[in-house]
Amino acid sequence: MADLIVDALNYVGIIAFAVSGALKAGEKDLDLLGFLVLGYSTALAGGIIRDLILGIVPPTNITSLPYQLAAIGASAFTFALYDKVSKYRDVVLYPDALGLGAFAAIGADIALKRGLNPLGVAAMAAITAAGGGVVRDVLAAEIPLVLRKEIYATAAAIGGLVYLSLYYIEGREVALLGTIISVVALRLLSLRYGWELPRLKRRAASPGA
Template sequence: MQADVVVEILNYVGIVAFALSGALKAGEKDMDIFGFAVLGFSTALAGGIIRDVLLGRVPPVNIAYLPYPLTALLTSIVAFYLYPYVKRFKDLVLYPDAVGLGAFAAIGADIAASYCQNIEDCWLTVMMISSLTAAGGGVVRDILSNEVPVILRREIYATAAALGGLVYILSLPLGRGVAMLVTIVVVTSLRLISLVKGWELPRLKKHQV
């Protein structure tokens, strides 16, 4: 039970951090308050909504459970009115964002695993759903902002979440709660280390294109 409480708290950290990320993007694009709300909501919750639709969990929990959308919308609206101050500390958002990435990855992996009769046979599904839950909102944000999704061109982000799905499966013999906490720690750590070290996935050099 304690593990569930910790995961839920970190889930809210992720919702707030991801909503701020969407709001910052809205500010960069000179959007109005509605644009802030749409991008904040999408960044924080779209990944989970897409996950639930794919798995047949309807209505999606990120819509049906009101505290989640209300948290995202409230964060986005507050960011609109305090944008000059939020923008000043935008780099600090990367740290709670990393925690949120870990929490979302763990939640996605846990939900995906609950649909598997034999966990060893659906490890790839768990990894994909984990990545989708954690990074799907950022993809929607970038598409709405008319940009190539950042996870497709730089940074260790969706990859860290996908690896989190594998970590969850490997840790599951220790118990569901432990597996979720271990996943959060590993994904968050990988994301933070990649930020500090400037890690990126291999890309083609321009002369190769």
């Protein structure tokens, strides 16, 4: 049952992330190919990077046609209805949070099967969940959002540690579901209350400097 839930949420995440990437393409005034590239990359790049690091070749997101079609379809849909979809971009945050949790759980699950240590599990959870967003921002010539604003990759990394803890206490299914719930909750709470990681406080330049 846990696998079915995660698989369903995986598609939710792919579609939500593809829409996110396509919306960024719209902001940059890109053409249809730009929409498809940013949407596809945002949805699937995190899993591709994870698999390459772990030696899983070819990566699952490249060999799975349904995953690719879901990403391309969502990107094309956003291109066709950009004016309408862009008005409701805040609604995408909720399925995006579900996808973040599912991707974090999947990344942690695969990392543990590969025998990684706790930090490795947390890293693979974060890369799987947030790697696509980093690729999206790099392609859009921006500093990745996860490095400068919001609790996003951090939530996924914490989810990896939650997965590891629950796995040895309650087993795989509880660990998968517990990770999804904890990541989604942390992500939504951070949006609700504007939580961010600490930053350096820079001194204002003195007059005439």
